[in-house]
Amino acid sequence: MKKLLLFLLALTTVVVLAACTANEDAGQDPEESDEGETETDTNDAEAVEEDPGEKVLRLNNGVEPTSLDPSIGFDAVSWDPLNNLMEGLTRLDEDSVAAGGVAESWDISEDGLTYTFYLREDANWSNGDPVVAEDFVYAWKYMLDPNTASSAAFLGYFIEGGEAFNNGEGSADDVAVTAVDDKTLEVVLAAPTGFFLDLLTNPAFFPVNHQVAADNPSWHAEADSFVANGPFMLESWTHDTEMVFAKNTEYWDADAVKLDKVHFAMVNDTNTQYQMFETGDLDTATIPPELSDQLIDGDNVYIGNYGGLEFFRFNITEEPFQNKKIRQAFAYAINRQDIADYVVKNGVEPAYGFVSPGFTTPSGGDFRDGNGDLVSFDPDSATQLLEEGMAEEGYDELPPVVLSYNTSDLNKAVAETVQGMLTDSLGIDVTLENQEWNVFAEAQQNLELQFSRSSFINDYSDPVNFLESFITDSYMNRTGWSNAEYDELIANGKSETDEEQRYEYLYEAERLLAEEMIAVPLRYYNTVVLQADGVEGILRHPVGYFDLKYADKN
Structure with a gap:
C-alpha cells in the first residue's frame, strides 16, 4: 500500500489538525481549530519554479500559519510547518513513538521527577x-511567561514552577529547567x-535560538x-500565498532527508485544491465531501485514525442546561x-465516548474499547429524560435554545442535521446561529453561547489530554461546570x-463526564488523503503532525 501524507486542511471533515487540547485561540484554535474548515477567499497558488533535477513536494497548508513562533502557533495550520x-x-x-530528536539520550531519576537530556553535538541551527x-x-520560559500569553502555556505546567510563573504567582527563576552546560539540559517535573x-x-516545546x-x-x-533546526529551512514566504522550504544542510540528520524542497500553497477551498491535485499542481489533497462516495475507495486514498473529537458544549450557567x-x-x-454516514462522510466514525480511538492501554488494548x-x-430515553428534567425545573415549555457554530458549510450541515433530530426526537425547536471564528471563539470562552459546536485535536498521545479540558477553571472548559x-x-x-x-x-473520569453530559460527542476525526503516484515516506501520526523528514518523490 502506498504511504500517504497526513494532510490537514481543516476546511473539510478530514481532520482539522488542531489539538490542541486545552487551548483554542491563537487566531485559530488548536482544538477548536476547525479553522481549516472555515471557507474564506481562495488564494491563487503560484507555480513553483523547479530545477528539473530537484525533488519538490507540493502540498497545501490551507491558510497562512497563525505564527511560526512555536509558543504562539499552537494550532493545526502552524503545527505542520x-x-x-x-x-x-x-x-x-515511524511508529509514532517519542524517540531522540535534538536529544541523543536522556536519564530519568528513580522518582520519575528529574530528566537529564544530552543534546547532539552536531545539532545546529540553519x-x-x-x-x-x-x-x-529560553523557549520554555518564554512560553510560560504570562506576558507572552501563549495558548500552549498549560503544557508547561508539568514542569516544577511552570504553573506558578504562568499564573503570576512565581518567577522565571522558579521554573525548573536548567542548562547544565551547552549540551546538557535538566528538567524537574512537578509530579x-x-x-x-x-x-x-x-x-x-521546540527550542528558540536565544541569541x-x-x-x-x-x-x-x-x-x-x-532560523530552523529541523529537516528543512524556510527559503521563502509570500504571506497568505505560499511558503517554500528547502533541505536544511545544517540538520544533524540531513543525510536522511531526500526532498530538495517543499512548496506549501494556501488554498482554503476543498474543490479548488482537489482540482489542483487533478492537474498535478498539488501532490496531495483532501476529498471534497460531495465527491466522497465517488473517490473514497480509490487506490490512492488513505483513511486513518486521527486523535480528535467534534462535539457540542452545553453552557450550564444558562437555562435550560443547568439541568x-x-x-x-x-x-x-x-x-x-447518520451524521457520520450522510453528512460528514469520508469514512468518519460516530463518537459514543469522548476519548478517540488509538490510545493504547498498559495491557495493550485500546482505551476506547476499555470504556x-x-x-x-x-x-x-431522550423523551423521558426531557419530561423529567422539565418537571424538575417547573417548565411547562422548554426555554428557547440557540445552537451556535463557527462558519463553514460542513459545520452548518451538521448543525442543521442536529436541529432536525432534536425536533424529530423531542419535538423542540432549536434556532441556529453562525459566527466567524474569532468572534465565536471569544464568545464561547466568555460563556456567552448557550449550546455550541466544538472540536478537539490532541496535543500529545495520552487520554488525559482531552479529559483535562474540563477541570475547574481550565481555559478549555467553556461550560461553567466544576466538579x-x-x-x-x-x-x-x-x-x-x-x-x-x-x-x-481516566476511565472513571470519562464515565463521570458522560454522566454529567456537559458536552455531546458527535464524531471522531480521521485522516483522508489523496496522494499522487511516486510520493512516499511521509509519516502520518494519529496524534501529532505530519513529518516530511523521510518523504520522497520519484
Whole structure:
C-alpha cells in the first residue's frame, strides 16, 4: 500500500489538525481549530519554479500559519510547518513513538521527577549556530511567561514552577529547567509524568535560538530572519500565498532527508485544491465531501485514525442546561451514525465516548474499547429524560435554545442535521446561529453561547489530554461546570505512577463526564488523503503532525 501524507486542511471533515487540547485561540484554535474548515477567499497558488533535477513536494497548508513562533502557533495550520522546520528534544518516529530528536539520550531519576537530556553535538541551527541547552530554557520560559500569553502555556505546567510563573504567582527563576552546560539540559517535573517524552514532541516545546531572538524578537515572522533546526529551512514566504522550504544542510540528520524542497500553497477551498491535485499542481489533497462516495475507495486514498473529537458544549450557567437530565435528553436524541454516514462522510466514525480511538492501554488494548459506548441514540430515553428534567425545573415549555457554530458549510450541515433530530426526537425547536471564528471563539470562552459546536485535536498521545479540558477553571472548559471529584480524578490521572491504576482514574473520569453530559460527542476525526503516484515516506501520526523528514518523490 502506498504511504500517504497526513494532510490537514481543516476546511473539510478530514481532520482539522488542531489539538490542541486545552487551548483554542491563537487566531485559530488548536482544538477548536476547525479553522481549516472555515471557507474564506481562495488564494491563487503560484507555480513553483523547479530545477528539473530537484525533488519538490507540493502540498497545501490551507491558510497562512497563525505564527511560526512555536509558543504562539499552537494550532493545526502552524503545527505542520513548524514540525518540519524545527525539532524538539524528542521526535515521533515511524511508529509514532517519542524517540531522540535534538536529544541523543536522556536519564530519568528513580522518582520519575528529574530528566537529564544530552543534546547532539552536531545539532545546529540553519545559520550554523549550535543548538544549545539555553535555547530550550529560553523557549520554555518564554512560553510560560504570562506576558507572552501563549495558548500552549498549560503544557508547561508539568514542569516544577511552570504553573506558578504562568499564573503570576512565581518567577522565571522558579521554573525548573536548567542548562547544565551547552549540551546538557535538566528538567524537574512537578509530579511523575509517564508521557513526558511524548509531550515534548509538541511544537510548543521546540527550542528558540536565544541569541537570534534577543537580537530580533520578530525572527519568526519572515523567511530571511527565520532560523530552523529541523529537516528543512524556510527559503521563502509570500504571506497568505505560499511558503517554500528547502533541505536544511545544517540538520544533524540531513543525510536522511531526500526532498530538495517543499512548496506549501494556501488554498482554503476543498474543490479548488482537489482540482489542483487533478492537474498535478498539488501532490496531495483532501476529498471534497460531495465527491466522497465517488473517490473514497480509490487506490490512492488513505483513511486513518486521527486523535480528535467534534462535539457540542452545553453552557450550564444558562437555562435550560443547568439541568442534567435535559442535557442527557439532547445527547440521546442525536443519531451520530447518520451524521457520520450522510453528512460528514469520508469514512468518519460516530463518537459514543469522548476519548478517540488509538490510545493504547498498559495491557495493550485500546482505551476506547476499555470504556465502551457511553452515550447512544435512544429517542425513547431522550423523551423521558426531557419530561423529567422539565418537571424538575417547573417548565411547562422548554426555554428557547440557540445552537451556535463557527462558519463553514460542513459545520452548518451538521448543525442543521442536529436541529432536525432534536425536533424529530423531542419535538423542540432549536434556532441556529453562525459566527466567524474569532468572534465565536471569544464568545464561547466568555460563556456567552448557550449550546455550541466544538472540536478537539490532541496535543500529545495520552487520554488525559482531552479529559483535562474540563477541570475547574481550565481555559478549555467553556461550560461553567466544576466538579471536585472530576478534578481529583484528572490530577491522579496525570501523576499516578502505576499505569494500570492511572488508566482506571481516566476511565472513571470519562464515565463521570458522560454522566454529567456537559458536552455531546458527535464524531471522531480521521485522516483522508489523496496522494499522487511516486510520493512516499511521509509519516502520518494519529496524534501529532505530519513529518516530511523521510518523504520522497520519484
